[in-house]
Amino acid sequence: MSKPVYMVTGGMSKFGRAQPDKRTEELCIDALTESAHFIDMSPAELKKYIHTAYYGHFADHFGDQLLGESVIHDRLGLDPLGNIGVKTGGATGGSTIWEAYKTVASGYSDCTLAMGWERMDEVPTDEGNHLISSAADKDWETPLGHIYTGYYAVMAQRYWKVFGKEEDSFRRTMAEIAVKNRGYGRMNPHAHGGKDISVEDVINSPVVAYPLRAYDCCLMSVGAACVLLADERTAYKMCDDPLRIDVGAGSHTLRVACRRNMEIPLLPHETKDQYNDLADRFPGSERYPGFSGFLAARMASYYAYNMTGIHDPTEDLDVVELHDAFTISDIQTYEDIGIRPYGDGRTYVESGDCYHTNPHTGEPGKLPANLSGGLIGNMHAVGATGIMQVVEVGQHLWNRWREMHADEEKWARFGRTKPKDWKDLQVKGAKRGLAISHAGVGSHVTATILQHPDHVLDRRGSQ
Amino acid sequence: MSNEGYEPGKVKVKNNAYKFEGAFHHIERNQPILNEKGDLVGVTNPRNMTYVHTYGGEAVFFENLSKGKIIASRCDNKDCTAFGSIFMPFRIHCPDCLSRNTHVDITDIAKTTSRVHTFMITERTGAFNTLPKPIKFVNVEFEGVVTILMGPMLFGRPEIGMKVVPIFRTKDPTYTILDLGWVPKGTKESDLPEFYTFDA
Numbered sequence: 001m002s003k004p005v006y007m008v009t010g011g012m013s014k015f016g017r018a019q020p021d022k023r024t025e026e027l028c029i030d031a032l033t034e035s036a037h038f039i040d041m042s043p044a045e046l047k048k049y050i051h052t053a054y055y056g057h058f059a060d061h062f063g064d065q066l067l068g069e070s071v072i073h074d075r076l077g078l079d080p081l082g083n084i085g086v087k088t089g090g091a092t093g094g095s096t097i098w099e100a101y102k103t104v105a106s107g108y109s110d111c112t113l114a115m116g117w118e119r120m121d122e123v124p125t126d127e128g129n130h131l132i133s134s135a136a137d138k139d140w141e142t143p144l145g146h147i148y149t150g151y152y153a154v155m156a157q158r159y160w161k162v163f164g165k166e167e168d169s170f171r172r173t174m175a176e177i178a179v180k181n182r183g184y185g186r187m188n189p190h191a192h193g194g195k196d197i198s199v200e201d202v203i204n205s206p207v208v209a210y211p212l213r214a215y216d217c218c219l220m221s222v223g224a225a226c227v228l229l230a231d232e233r234t235a236y237k238m239c240d241d242p243l244r245i246d247v248g249a250g251s252h253t254l255r256v257a258c259r260r261n262m263e264i265p266l267l268p269h270e271t272k273d274q275y276n277d278l279a280d281r282f283p284g285s286e287r288y289p290g291f292s293g294f295l296a297a298r299m300a301s302y303y304a305y306n307m308t309g310i311h312d313p314t315e316d317l318d319v320v321e322l323h324d325a326f327t328i329s330d331i332q333t334y335e336d337i338g339i340r341p342y343g344d345g346r347t348y349v350e351s352g353d354c355y356h357t358n359p360h361t362g363e364p365g366k367l368p369a370n371l372s373g374g375l376i377g378n379m380h381a382v383g384a385t386g387i388m389q390v391v392e393v394g395q396h397l398w399n400r401w402r403e404m405h406a407d408e409e410k411w412a413r414f415g416r417t418k419p420k421d422w423k424d425l426q427v428k429g430a431k432r433g434l435a436i437s438h439a440g441v442g443s444h445v446t447a448t449i450l451q452h453p454d455h456v457l458d459r460r461g462s463q
Numbered sequence: 464m465s466n467e468g469y470e471p472g473k474v475k476v477k478n479n480a481y482k483f484e485g486a487f488h489h490i491e492r493n494q495p496i497l498n499e500k501g502d503l504v505g506v507t508n509p510r511n512m513t514y515v516h517t518y519g520g521e522a523v524f525f526e527n528l529s530k531g532k533i534i535a536s537r538c539d540n541k542d543c544t545a546f547g548s549i550f551m552p553f554r555i556h557c558p559d560c561l562s563r564n565t566h567v568d569i570t571d572i573a574k575t576t577s578r579v580h581t582f583m584i585t586e587r588t589g590a591f592n593t594l595p596k597p598i599k600f601v602n603v604e605f606e607g608v609v610t611i612l613m614g615p616m617l618f619g620r621p622e623i624g625m626k627v628v629p630i631f632r633t634k635d636p637t638y639t640i641l642d643l644g645w646v647p648k649g650t651k652e653s654d655l656p657e658f659y660t661f662d663a
């Protein structure tokens with residue numbers, strides 16, 4: 001990319017399972033207003049900078065409004081600026097940022113809005129499940145139960161058997177992710193999935209599709225989130241400390257059925273022979289990516305790491321927000337994006353590295369994950385999700401996480417009670433972070449890297 | 464399946480164009496939505512409509528299921544990296560060279576080599592589901608085929624590695640993927656669900 005791109009600000013609405021008191025446009029205006037106030041501007045002042053607008057929402061048929069992007073653009077008062085919609089299923093939020101990024105990197109736009117939302121409360125849950133399942137192949141998959149979770153669950157089953165070896169200890173590790181993310185969700189006033197639960201609660205929750213249980217699965221949500229990207233000159237006019245942003249993307253077959261075998265593409269810190277014994281250690285893992293890896297996530301991170309000079313994500317990053325649609329897919333993603341090698345994803349949790357505070361040592365976690373609560377503990381308003389993640393990572397790098405989550409007035413405005421044991425989850429000294437936005441069984445994935453301007457890696461990987 | 468109170472729409476093809484006959488939608492009165500205090504918060508928007516879907520070059524696959532056959536496709540382009548690859552799901556064109564694939568009948572391969580790669584069982588379904596609950600999917604590996612097909616298991620309990628055989632909805636076919644199901648090898652014909660047989 002020719003020009004460096006900066007994230008200037010970002011904001012979010014309240015997230016909920018349902019929000020019958022607000023239209024979608026009100027949620028989008030809430031998100032834009034929060035992003036304006038974050039850099040001490042009024043919405044009108046912020047709007048003066050915007051040159052181009054990108055809008056992400058996964059499903060026209062959830063909102064029952066084709067060209068819903070145009071409705072929001074009008075209500076934000078951004079006509080006659082050019083605008084366009086982006087749709088890549090669960091990765092819609094990340095893809096919207098990817099598109100906005102390219103407009104600035106290319107020099108076409110000096111300041112671009114990326115706004116995403118989803119409205120999943122206007123149909124009954126079974127119809128919602130049908131609508132989500134229409135993002136699978138309509139001839140070969142959707143007629144099978146009209147239930148997307150099922151198309152994913154066959155992959156979970158395979159990973160559980162081959163890499164989890166059906167061990168109770170692996171089952172508990174999956175459950176730990178659900179406990180962690182719901183626990184972090186409690187500290188987030190925007191979140192609607194926060195809950196104080198135990199590993200036993202997860203293991204005893206109803207089976208959705210074995211080995212997945214209710215608490216292993218993400219939320220269905222309503223809400224909006226946005227970020228503003230700008231070139232260097234504009235970014236420093238708008239604020240004092242814009243973050244460098246880079247986005248990589250990958251894809252794979254819409255039908256898992258159509259995956260063909262290939263060699264494992266290696267990330268910068270992996271070595272040629274490192275997976276030679278994988279099939280000996282994990283019989284049944286002969287196929288790559290098979291039904292247990294996400295090639296799109298590997299490719300997105302491959303591009304993002306090479307674009308930014310990241311060598312080893314666990315060493316070079318300080319905070320991540322991952323697409324925890326299911327506890328087990330979270331573990332699969334640790335491997336695809338190189339936080340752990342293939343086969344060893346569980347150790348990221350078991351070591352305590354993924355926590356804000358390592359439960360084994362009481363020290364800061366090496367690479368805290370999903371401090372927002374993620375899709376399990378915060379929200380999954382599909383088009384907003386990938387943008388929410390980037391806003392959250394940004395708040396850590398700006399050292400403003402506490403300010404955006406502790407505010408009593410915000411808790412009250414959202415009609416929520418701040419817990420008595422509320423904890424500041426700011427990652428101290430965070431310099432670089434990553435957000436993964438992921439569609440369904442892995443058709444689209446984006447990897448967004450944020451870097452504090454004082455700590456930008458050069459592309460050879462040194463500071 | 465019932466169509467209460469109205470005749471389902473039917474479609475014919477004449478001069479390579481669709482001709483629609485009967486009702487493709489029906490109108491229902493909308494309803495207000497009030498909150499606990501009785502204030503208006505919104506309305507319902509009832510809508511019930513039927514779509515037409517074109518199978519094109521895939522029609523051969525769906526038509527043959529009701530005849531007890533599984534038609535796959537193969538790239539026969541000698542210059543292609545995927546030369547000789549057999550695809551199931553059926554692909555009209557090779558994903559690598561985009562040449563038109565050759566039809567290959569893999570019914571016998573499916574009857575003799577099918578194994579469960581992975582599976583899923585769930586009580587949860589979305590609206591419009593027609594499979595009996597709990598629904599069970601199996602992802603089936605075939606010898607000599609480069610991909611792994613997902614389908615419903617219609618009798619017995621799936622396990623990874625289990626040998627399975629295809630069954631076909633030869634009576635009252637739906638002309639969809641639901642005309643193909645899977646059962647454990649050795650299942651008796653009398654245990655098959657209504658409308659399904661091992662052979663045409």
Ligand SMILES: [Zn+2]
Pocket residue numbers: 538539540543544545546557558559560561562
């Ligand atoms: Zn070919």
